[in-house]
Amino acid sequence: MATRKKTPPKPAACPDCHGNGDTTETVHVGARKGRLTENRQAALCLTCLGTGEAPDGQ
Incomplete structure (x- = not known):
């Protein structure tokens, strides 16, 4: 039986720059x-x- 690779969850978008x-x-x-x-x-x-990802804690 083959195992599926789980994709990591997408990071949340930054609230300021969307x-x-x-x-x-x-x-x-x-x-x-x-x-x-x-x-x-x-x-x-x-x-x-400039990453576009929400910082930790938000």
């Missing part, structure tokens, strides 16, 4: 006031550090 590993941030312009613009830039998700 499993993508990156987020978008608003661009700040100006040295002193740092006003916000309508432009967005890609940024690494700091919760999962």
Whole structure:
């Protein structure tokens, strides 16, 4: 009788980036006031550090 290999459970997706590993941030312009613009830039998700998996404990 052949035995089946069990696949490990899929890790949960990160709640902040929804499993993508990156987020978008608003661009700040100006040295002193740092006003916000309508432009967005890609940024690494700091919760999962770009893996897309939920950190332990969540």
